[in-house]
Amino acid sequence: MAERSDSEEVKLLGMWASPFSRRIEIALTLKGVSYEFSEEDITNKSSLLLQLNPVYKMIPVLVHTGKPISESLVILEYIDETWRDNPILPQDPYEKAMARFWAKFVDEQIYVTAMKVVGKIGEERDAVVEATRDLLMFLEKELVGKDFFGGRSLGFVDIVATLVAFWLMRTEEIVGVKVVPVEKFPEIHRWVKNLLGNDVIKKCIPPEDEHLQYIRAHVIVSSCVLSLGFV
Missing domain, CATH: 3.40.30.10 (Glutaredoxin)
Structure with a gap:
């Protein structure tokens, strides 16, 4: 709390x-x-x-x-x-619009596509993984030269994209494929390290071991990667 x-x-x-x-x-x-x-x-x-x-x-x-x-x-x-202290969204109207754009992109494109990895095998799974990587490449390019999506501090897109850092990337071991390999996505991996250095993020992400146990027991069984009644 x-x-x-x-x-x-x-x-x-x-x-x-x-x-x-x-x-x-x-x-x-x-x-x-x-x-x-x-x-x-x-x-x-x-x-x-x-x-x-x-x-x-x-x-x-x-x-x-x-x-x-x-x-x-x-x-x-x-x-x-x-609560106006520690603003999450940018104050500039254009930058605010772009933050909203990327947040919707994470939820409506990356999340929806990545969910399809579980339950697929062979060429079908390869196609879904490649489609997810194509989408992630847009985030990779957005992070070039930045500590966080908004620049030097944690912001709206970073909070939304923790879905990639601590859910999608954690499921790689379980689904048996590296969806976000470091050699292909060095900026995303650098960004994850920056997130892990943030006290608020460290306090609010689920413990990895317990989280992975939950994913194995519940998510894989339901053939759904990240969500079951969340929005």
Whole structure:
């Protein structure tokens, strides 16, 4: 839980292994916002989750002074607009638009494509891996000359793209193929090292051993790489 900075009621319905839930924890921790975390069983969703997010019935859901906000990208922007310290999004309108563009690219292109690796074998899997790498190359080029996507400090795209750093890259051992080899993606690997040097990131990413056990036990069985009821 993040350090308390005000008396406002903030609750997060999430799941410890979800990249979408963890990105909200990163943002709240970066902002210094105290929050209550409610762990959800995504295979047996609580009545509270179904009540607060009746449209998608997914985590994460942020509840701020009794008002629920759903979808992780929407929640991140809400957090940034509500708690102004340590801004996540750029202030320049063009740079802000580009940050939103790359965040959607991660979720709608990279994530969706990478999910297809599990359950594929032979040439089919090779084709999905190559398609994922083609998409990742856009991020590789965006990182040239930068410590983080926004420049020198952790920002919106970095928080969203932790999905690549700590979920996609962690599944490589399990699926048996290097989707993000260092020789092909040196900038992404350098960026991951920068993330690992950030105190907020270290505090908010799931423990690797426990996380990998979860992936083996749940994600692989369901033939889904990164998510099962997250958005």
